[in-house]
Amino acid sequence: MKETIHIYHTNDLHSHFEHWSRIRDFLKKRKEWHVTEGEEVFLFDIGDHADRWHPYSEATLGKGNVGLLNEAGYDAVTIGNNEGITLDYEDLESLYKNAEFDVIVGNLLSRDNKVPHWVKTHHIYETSSGLKVAVLGLTAYFLPFYKALGWNITPPLEELKKQVELVQDEADVLVLLSHLGIRDDELIASSFPEIDVVLGAHTHHILHEGKEINGVMLGAAGKFGHYVGHMMIEVDPDKKTVLSKKARLYAHEDLPKSVNEEEEMEQWYREGEHLLETEVAHLQEPLQAEWFKPSPLPGLLCDALKEWCSADCSFLNAGLLIEGLNEGAVTKRDLHHILPHPINPCLIELSGAELKELIKMTFNEEWPHLQLKGLGFRGKIMGEFVYSGIAFEEEKQKIYINGSEILPKETYKLAIPDMFTFGHFFPDLARLDKKYFMPEFLRDVLAWKLGG
Known part of the structure; x- marks a missing residue:
């Protein structure tokens, strides 16, 4: 006699609720159907369900997402970096307070190096x-960010080895919820044949029929709810052995349409905006934001970044600001709308020679027109660079910091958005020591500046 274990999985929704109604209804009906048929079924989310670009996630600090997972009947989740490093310590501690599912993370420890009370390592x-x-569950090893927030995070593959050794003699089937990315998942499959299934996330990869490596089946469902994953594990219950593994994806457009799904999507957005209607400042005149020419609001944000980090100078890209601010009351909703990014301030100490080369790189004429995706950026386009404490003469051949020409051997403090520290635009920054200011986002810095 054979038995099939059905696992439905989602990942990297990033609060794109436009598909959530039909995903929820599909999962609930599937779970009910399998239970009626006497088949085993599990629902798992592999992290980054919550993303604070959406007003509902921002206003509820992710707790609204937990409610949606409860309603859909999930059995377990692991956390992604959007749950792990975009909330302050206390807010992550309380995020899953009302969760009706298990939160499984094997490599996250509290500030006193203990497994958090809301976490199961397996x-x-x-x-x-x-x-x-x-x-089992593992999340991405973003050590500097977790450390800045007060958490301790351990190397995921080291923890995986411990967890596999702990459970392999007791378990008949091993499933890993991996918010690590496709490369780590492939490495895990090559190194841990004891694992039967790895359900992946983080790099938004799509595996339509799974990918088998070393007898381990990998599954992944892309991003934003475009797909729902389904892993079928056929087992012999008498011998307690796995006979086969199959994977497939269901595209969201092929799922049955839900009643009132457009209304639900609008409801979540409006509820979030309503909860964010708290005034943080009052403007006597509007502050415009332009992407390709000087304008007041990007300059003000750049000044605020420099002051917040107690830096000598700062720069940022104008495209961070989606639009400007009108005269009158400024609310949290307004600031969230114009700065939706989960991007933190960052301070770097570097020599004058290094700073000069870095600033010269911002002169790249192609960058302002880039349609930027990832790195925490939730806008549309890069935009021109804006500077504070930095000035130029002789067609940018001479660079001045606070009125004095850069001295090559002098040490300077530079404040920038953290997205520039990941090596994509400025590779040299990846090797330099950095101080991340967390949990504040750029919109918090702007609120502080406007409110002052």
Whole structure:
């Protein structure tokens, strides 16, 4: 006799609720159907369900997302970097307070190096036939960010080795919820044949029929709810052995349309905006934001960044600001709308020679027109660079910091948005020591400046 374990999985929704109604209804109906048929079924989310670009996630600090997962009937989740490093310590501590599912993360520790009370390093589920399914979870190793927030995070592959050794003799089936990315998932499959299934996330990869490596089946469902994953594990319940593994994806456009799905999507957005209607400042005149020419608001934000970090100078790209601010009351909703990015201030100490080369790189004429995606950026286009404490003469051949020409051997403090520290635009910054200011985002810095 054979038995099939059905696992439905989602990942990297990033609060794109436009597909959530039909995903929720599809999962609820599928779960009900499998239970009626006497089949084992699990619902797992592999992280980054919450993203604070959306007003509902911002206003509820992710707790609204937890409510949506509860409603859909999820059995377990692991956290992604958007849950892990875009909330302050206390808000992450309380994020899953009302969760009706297990939160499984094997490599996150509290500030006192203990497993958080809301976390399980693994969990073993038992099927009706007595099969034991061990579920492990790992999240991306963003050490500087977790450290700045007060958390301790350990190397995921080291923890995986410990967890596999702990459960492999007790479990009949091993499933890993991996918010690590496709490269790590492939490495894990090559190194841990004891694992039966790796459900992946983080790099937004799509595996339509899974990918088998070393007998380990990888599954992944892209991003933004474009797909729902379905992993089928066929087992022999008597011998307690896995016979086969199959994977497939369901495209959101092929799922049955939900009643009132457009209204629900609008409701979540409006509720978030309503909760953010708290005044933070009052403007006597409007502050415009332009992407390709000087304008007041990008300059003000750049000044605020320099002051917040107590830096000598700062720069940022004007495209961070979606639009300007009108005269009158400025609310949290307004600031969230114009600065939706989960981007933190960052301070770097570097020599004058290094700073000069860095500033010269911002003169790249192609960059302002880039349609930027990733790195925490939630806008449309890069925009011109804006500077504070930095001035130029002789067609930018001479660069001045606070009125004095840069001295090559002098040490300077530079404040920038953290997205520039990941090596994509400025590779040299990846090797330099950095101080991340967390949990504040750029919109918090602007609120501070406007409110002052």
